[in-house]
Amino acid sequence: MASLKELRARIGSIKSTRKITSAMKMVAAAKLRRAQASAEAARPYAAAMRRMLGELAAATKGEEGAPRLLAGTGQDKVHLLIPITSDRGLCGGFNSNVHRLTLQTINKLQAEGKTVKLLPVGRRALNFFNREHADLIVDKVIGFSGKDVPFSVASGLGDKVNALLEAGEIDVCTLVFNKFQNAMTQTPACLQLVPMVMDDAAAKADAASTTADDAAQYEFEPDEATLLAMLLPRNLQVQIYASLLETAAGENGARMTAMDNATRNAGRTIDSLSKVYNRTRQTNITNELIEIISGAQAV
Amino acid sequence: MPIQIEIISPEKVLVSREVDMVVMPGAEGDIAAMPERAPMMLLLRGGVVSLYENDAVTDRFFVGGGFADMTATRCTILADKAEPVSEISIDNATAALEALTEAWDKADKTDISRLDVLQDKILSVRAEIEAGSSAS
Secondary structure, eight states: OOOHHHHHHHHHHHHHHHHHHHHHHHHHHHHHHHHHHHHHHTHHHHHHHHHHHHHHHHHTTTOSSOOHHHHOOSOOSEEEEEEBOOSSOOSTTHHHHHHHHHHHHHHHHHHTTOEEEEOOBSHHHHHHHHHHOGGGBOOOBOSOTTSOOOHHHHHHHHHHHHHHHHTTSOSEEEEEEEEEOSSSOEEEEEEEEETTOOOHHHHHHHHHHHHTTOOSOOEEESOHHHHHHHHHHHHHHHHHHHHHHHHHHHHHHHHHHHHHHHHHHHHHHHHHHHHHHHHHHHHHHHHHHHHHHHHHHHO | OOEEEEEEOSSOEEEEEEESEEEEEETTEEEEEOTTOOOEEEEEEEEEEEEEETTEEEEEEEEEEEEEEEOSSEEEEEESSEEEGGGOOHHHHHHHHHHHHHHHHHSOTTOHHHHHHHHHHHHHHHHHHHHHHHHO
16 A cells, blocks of 8 residues: 555646646636637638539530539549647547548548648647658648647648649649538548538539529629639638637637536546545554554553 | 627637728729629728728728628628737748748749749739738
8 A cells, every 4th residue: 555655746736737627728718719709700711602602613614624613623633631629639439530530531532542741730639640641741741739729820831722723733632621510529530621622512502692692693803704713712722721620629629528528527636535545544544553552551 | 870890710709890881902903892882792802991981981900811702791701810900920920921922032933833822822922012011
């Protein structure tokens, strides 16, 4: 059995761990609220963007030479995967879920004979894939999470994807990130960016909500093709931005949950250690008493 | 009859209210959105969006390029970057202009599409500085 001194030291150290985890939990909760607010604030832009794209896509339908961002390269050989994680750990299975889903996707694509390239976003993803698939990494973006996500991160990333696509180095581009359900749950998901998947149901709902006052035919200035060419890269950035914001919110949610559990576990450990400590102390005192009494009787 | 104006940047909604007229900087010239206008989609250059109520300008916003979607009853402006003219930081804008000018000097003069992009950005920043200094 451990000595009283050892027990005291252990209880002390677990108590300070609990202080740290509970502080981290509160920080994560505050940041979560901020992150959720900014994710909410970014939604109208994405919605309006989708509505405009829907109109434009309908207007340019059937024309030759659709932009690559919309239609892809017409091939399906080289896939670019963009796993998005946080820069820091200590948030439960948040990052490893994305890693696992990405690995599964890589294996599946490679089994089908496709070439896979990686563009990890976030330090955790970069470190992980440097160990697993260092040869596949073409580029990286790190060092923004934990703060407010500036739009410039998303636009830079969008430009990189666009450049790779225009250079013909990739055919398909997919994001792998944690969808934010609520503070407790984040589910890893894949989102295909290129070629663009038109969400028919959402597009219809948007169209239906606007048809009442937009019955007339749209005019475009400059022409449809130019507008579409300008709008598509922007849409790519907006989609990336939305997933970055979801990651930021999810990271803090996951950390909050993980730290809450850690705080509770620390409390439980302290309780059981204190019990052991008290019992040991009691035994020691009893032993000493027995020694003193038996000594006195012997005299 | 008023028109519903929305100015939205990727980060947030800046304005959402009813005004009489909106004048915005289209890529091929300024355009005013008024009620009962035929629906139109427009590419914007960097410049100032003015909101009019009762024949007077009530608010001015700088947008750094973007898109506008106009219909008979509403006008949605998707700005790459947007801020009220009164909050423009001329120092920041001047620094951005210097960086862009440097990029222009270094740029490959045969790469026309790159030069086009840079030129649009430089014009947008110049418009920002102009708008900022006229406000202060």
